Amino acid sequence: MSREHDQGMSLIVKTITRLTVGLILLYGIYIISHGHVSPGGGFAGGVIVALSFVHLMLAYGKEAAFKKLSKQAASFFESAGAIIFLTIALLGFAGGYFFFNFLAKGEPFKLFSAGIIPLCNVAIGLKVGAGLFGIFVALVLLKFESEDKK
């Protein structure tokens, strides 16, 4: 067996994961980008995006998952999401009101509509996705001092 198979779960799980993980990620992105026209949005989509990475980590072990999204990158994306959200709100502030919807609203129920709301959804999705992945990593990797001593 190659070294790739040393970690993680059995071959069946890995094969299924390989087939589904891209679809899960894509579905998360779909939910984020259609947040303003259908149920869902930044938070729900962000959770699904995070789940795709969690899925990868469960099936292939932590190295494979960290190769796709390292801890530093997750931490950066989390803060960047918050900064982008705040920047959007502040751009509205420059246009008169905090959170003012300064972009053209477009036609209702079209993908490119609703002004700043899709952009806010993207920022929230980034924050929630990276944040939830970070929480999962923290729970998995956390070791107490007492365990180290043993």
Add this chain to the structure above:
Amino acid sequence: MIPASVIIPLFVVIPLGGAFLISIFGKRFRPLPDMLGNLTTLALLCLSILSVKFMNDYGTLVYYVGSWKPSIGIVMVLDGLTAFMLVTVNLVALAIAVYAINYMEKFTSKWKFYTLFLLMLGGMNGVIITGDIFNLFVFLEIASVASYALVAFGTERHELEAAFKYAVMSTIGSLFILIGIVFLYSYTSTLNMAVMANVLAQKGAGDVGVMVSVLFIMGFGLKAAIVPFHAWLPDAHPAAPAPISAMLSGVLIKSLGVYTLCRIFFNVIGITPAISSILMFLGALSMIVGVILAIGQWDLKRLLAYHSISQIGYVILGIGIGTPLGILAGLFHLFNHSIFKSLLFLDSGAVEYSTDTRDLQKMGGLAQRMPVTSGTSLIASMSIAGIPPFNGFWSKLLIIIAAVQARHYGYASWAVIGSILTLASFTKVMKYAYYGKLREKWNRVKEVPIFMKLGMMMLAFICLVGGILLIASINGVFLSRASDVLLGGVNYATTILRGVH
């Protein structure tokens, strides 16, 4: 011309922006957390002093977030009480941020500390300025969650245990608040506090009002650590690093507990004699139980934590009396307590920084080696014990006078007894920690570094001159504007909805 109300959202924007910038760049660029953390709090203090001026020049200011009018959108409100609380919170925050420059050196990740600190500050400012009850809950959770993490900051066993206990208890409190908000929303079909007050005045609060009042007294009482709900505080506050203990005891329990309690009971539901007497009773109970539990403690920070319960009792008693003087005295004591209790916690942190112990029985004679710490500690102890001319004396005196005027002689005498017991307990602190014979092992103890001294001296100075807030010209623009908002009761709604058509 730019309207004056544009400063209102800045109280949330600045700390949140600072927090996330630190979390991105703070790890790589080491001096950044200190600089940004202090600049942010300094800017917030300047803005809050500016907000007092604006509030006096233009009256109550209302900000429509995203230009949506009330009952649809979120409003942010700047009135007398808001400006008063903003000054209190941001003043203490600045002193603590200065102190933390040196103190937090002993922890490895300073940038995490500043990120969480600024998130907590942003949450508290948000609770204070918002005019929307659900928005209030969200900011309350931001501040609470950040504080759970900060209590566990040392990640030792007892710190994690205290943080877990705090998290569980505080979440239960939040749950009560959330259920209360759900009931109010289903009854009034609005989340805007001003519109809600109008609807409640028209329909009558009825049974829902009683239910919601009980839930809010439990929920916000838990956040404020009033006596039957106080069990988390003596564990959580001593476990945190000293700047955070100061922040939690100094301002967090006030902005999340006392302020919200006042705002909702006085301005939204409308105060009734029943609620008033419940508040007075719980206040007096906390006052006495807190101080009796404190007097036997030997752990310096735990002793201070029990005193927080007791002093919050004074604040609640003053506000519960409900007369103009009582409310003024309660709010004045809130301000004073946040100053001297933060100072006491910073002092205890300084002692721990130099000697590495919090046990009063192991200290002794530290005044000879640490003159600034013992001097500021003496000022703060005399303030909390109510010795003239320090600020605590004036507010306690006013609370007692207010109780006598309202013919609550029993409560007045309990307040006096509580004050005497406080004096006894701080005499003990001063004697065992700072005076008496210097022990041999403390011969090499050094005074703390410059920024810690600076932070403590700032607060000590305010303790010394705090009484000037009662001088008519200053009182008129600051304190009495805050108590007027509470005395105005549900007229709050009329003021907020003035500009809406």
